[in-house]
Amino acid sequence: MAPESPKKSDISKYLDPKTLTKIGNLDIKARLIVEGYISGLHKSPYHGFSVEFAEHREYTPGDDLKHLDWKVLGKTDRLYIKQYEEETNLRSYILLDTSESMKYASPGNISKLEYASYIAASLAYLLIRQQDSVGMVLFDNAIKKFIPASSSPAHLRLLLHELTQIVPEQRTDVGTIFHDLAERIKRKGLVIILSDLFDDPEKILFGMQHFRHKRHEVILCQILDDFEIRFPFENMTLFEGYEGWQELLCDPRALRKGYLEEYESFTEKLKRGCRNNKIDYVPVNTKNPLDVVLSAYLSNRLGSKFK
Amino acid sequence: MxxxxxxxxxxxxxxxxxxxxxxxxxxxxxxxxxxKRTWWAxxxxxxxxxxxxxxxxxxxxxxxxxxxxxxxxxxxxxxxxxALQEGMGLLGGRASVHRVIVLDNSYSMGLQVGGTTLFQKAKDLAEKLVEDLSPGDEVDLLLINSAAEDPRLASATKYQELIRDIKAAKLSDGTTHIPRGIAAGCGLIKDRDSKNVRKEIIVLTDRTRSAWEIGAQPRKLDASEEKDIADVLANPKLTPKIWVVRLDGGSVSENLAVSGLEIEEKVVTQGVETQFVATIRNMGTDPARRVPVQFYVDGEQAGREEVELVESIKPGTVSFRHTFMEPGSHHVRVELNPDVLAPDDSAFLALDVEDQIKVLCVDGEQRSEANMSEMDFFRQAISPSRAQEFNAGKVPLSPEVISDGAFPDVNLDDYRLVVLGNVALIPKEKVAVLEQYVRRGGSLWWWLGYRVDAALYNQELASVLPCRLGDLIGTGDADSREFEALDDKAIDHPSLARLYNNKDLALSSLHVYRRFKLLPKEAEADQNRVRTVLSYPSGDPAAVEMSLGEGRVVLFGTTADKAWTNWPTKSHYLLLVNMLALHLIQPEYQARNRMVGEPFAYKLRREQFGLVRREGLKLSDPDGEPLSMDIETESQRALGRPTRRAGIYSAEVPTDQGLKNIHFAANRSVEEESDLDTIEDAEIVSRIPAAKGDQPEQARLFESELTREHVEFLGADFGTVQEALKKHKSGKEIWxxxxxxxxxxxxxxxxxxxxxxxxxx
Known part of the structure; x- marks a missing residue:
């Protein structure tokens, strides 16, 4: 018998990245995120994705009436819901940027990498639970780890283990990597990219186009720290750059406008490029709860089902 | 730098x-x-x-x-x-100024230099200083001299009026007192208290030393003047910049001055030759020989003498003799030929010529027999019939003898001297009248005798006695060999100068058989007013004199007649009483001879008082300008304002016989102002402290908080002054x-x- 799920309000708190840091085990974290997320939905999300009937279940209030088995109702005058076998042929790849810039965390926040790791873990958990196969790629300016997709529960443990072993150190070179990966992932599937995308937007979009060319569905998650989005520094500051950038001493107030313009123009370019290439672009602020990406994933899935 | x-x-x-x-x-x-350092992605x-x-x-x-x-x-x-300077184009400007021009019009400024006087030069400079001002500036003009009652001539923003006033300003006959001029300027600045205005005091004076110090004594400021200076210095907004512009009269080689005019005998009598002594000083550097001195009586020339003045400063004297034939008020003048400093070339004197001086003798022991009354000998000694015997000339003493019983009803105003001999008692009210009489200038002479009770005198008459009476000493027996003689050697009373060392008139032949011991008064203040006239070899005083108010009291410890002495039988007695009587009688004209700056006083007789109060007293100054005199009820006299001009003043006093002409004379302080000895700027500076709290290198020139940083000395041409003013700050403050x-x-x-x-x- 499955362990009794924690109450909705209790479990949804695990969507808060700060709360999650207190939990050591990534496995549990992933589970909590997913459970927490699901408990917040009005209906079971992973019912109805599959096409093959699996079994009947007694109707409970809240179930969608479109899944009601009218035939059984006619025969037995009882309310039964049809349940389906889930699709198992979805191959997903989680591409996780482990470059040095992902280490950045503003005071009181978790680092972008940690945040991305939680997302990766929870996605992997969710996917494997749905018996989809999931693979993972860790990269910086090269592919550091390529774990082919699989749907076995043991595979989940492998993925989670890999996520705990990441040491960020190199520069990002997203464009080249995406071309490589587009070639290496043969079967069409879902590609989820978790990165701060600190690279030339043209190159990034070019890589995306390659994925699309290979008929992959792509969810592009740009993970940024709140400070990187708002640039709220006040005092004279010496900014020491990751990834070999030269340090800069400046009055941040004076540069804020220019910085925010740069940020806007970058994301605008990215957004437009993604829209043109039918790519889901998901901007993520590490300050916010983790469910944004999960929602993006689910809406992507739903969208692809009803295309 | x-x-x-x-x-x-x-x-x-x-x-x-x-x-x-x-x-x-x-x-x-x-x-x-x-x-701050931060890692940044x-x-x-x-x-x-x-x-x-x-x-x-x-x-x-x-x-x-x-x-x-x-x-x-x-x-x-x-x-x-x-501050923006003038002449800085559009930006230039000037702050408003409150300028106090202190113009020295003491008579030493009358020194003739190059065809004009220093005073005229100073006036020209003052005019330019007024013309130099701009609309909105304030200016005050002070005329500084000891003669001026109110030194403030004018203060106006209407400069043309002020320039007219400057042109009209006259030399005074007063002396200079520069520290006082500065203090007056400070007082004016304090009173005006103009806001946001630069304060300037410009003193225009000459280079005389006497403007700063007199006889090596620095000019003093009174407390209120020192306070005026201290107050403006304490407030930076009020603190003025002070320039002393000193006009140079150069070295004066010939300057003579009449420094005094006196009468040998105080009491001037009708028909008797009077000797006048004029003192002439040579204030220049060159010797003056055969200096003509003119003598005028009542405006008419009455004599001419010459005097040799070889040494500088040292005075020479000239005597003139004149016999007045008319009693009443007269005036005399001594005059030199005008020199570079004209004002000090004359001196004036107002005097009264008496036909008779009434003396009241109060006899306490009146008898019908000849020479038996107490005052008989005394009356004869001072009476005109005996005056030929007195070699000093005719003395118009006119004695009148009354009994002590009649004394209370007598009007003392008619008499210049009251002599009381052996009077037992005086009513209390009369004692008060007597005191008032002496205080107003009358004189009192006490003789004692057997009717006198020492205790009663000490108790009732203390206010009009110069000493206390002690025990009776001696037997009173003329035949006995016990007597005391007067001490020859202890004579130092000025009235008895002729007796001093005169062997023919040895006082030791004057014997006393009985006397009251004279004891000093207890109060120290009384002792200061008292002096011994005659004394015995034992040191006991024989006669004591006291000044009381404007009059004098003398007391002899023995009798006026032969009862207790052998005096009336000696010729000394005649001399002694006449000399002492003349000493005691105060000529009324003394209060009518004053220095410039001092007020005149005129004692009114009782019967005049009412008339004068009703009709007033018309005084006119040497220029004929009318002046008023105040009537003082308590002292029954007319008191004038401080005099401004030197010369003869006259007044018409109403009397029973109609208007009577009275003269007054005001003289210049020649010692102070005619001395044209100069003091150098450097010396003045060295005698002013460099900074507050410092002591100057030499003796302080005047006691005030003024320091060198406040005062600057300048030469007298307008260019220098203008330059200094500009340098100080002619700009408009732009803070x-x-x-x-x-x-x-x-x-x-x-x-x-x-x-x-x-x-x-």
């Missing part, structure tokens, strides 16, 4: 504050050193922003830095209180504008700093 800065700034030392302009730069540099956006705004940022920072530096510098400049600019810059700086720092702009 930076003295020129003081022409542009009130507080040039505060200019050092402009160095604070470096503060914003230092802060800027320090800020560059103080920063999105460096590409930061660098892109940096490259884009680098130039703009540099300009913004520079603007802010410049503003801050400017604020500090302007603030320091404002504190240094700069308010600077403060406004600082405030505006502060606002601009805040707005710009906010704007430059705002990321959302």
């Amino acid at each position: 930076f003295a020129w800065l003081s022409a542009f700034f009130s507080n040039p030392a505060l200019l050092a504050g402009t160095a604070t302009g470096a503060i914003p730069i230092v802060i800027h540099l320090l800020n560059k050193q103080r920063f 999105a460096m590409h956006w930061l660098w892109a922003s940096m490259k884009k705004s680098h130039r703009r940022l540099r300009i913004e920072q520079l603007i802010l830095l410049l503003l801050r530096v400017l604020i500090m510098i302007l603030l320091a400049l404002a504190l240094a209180r700069p 308010r504008w600077l403060i406004l600019a600082v405030l505006a810059l502060l606002v601009a700086e805040s707005i710009l700093a906010m704007r430059f720092g705002n990321p959302n702009r």
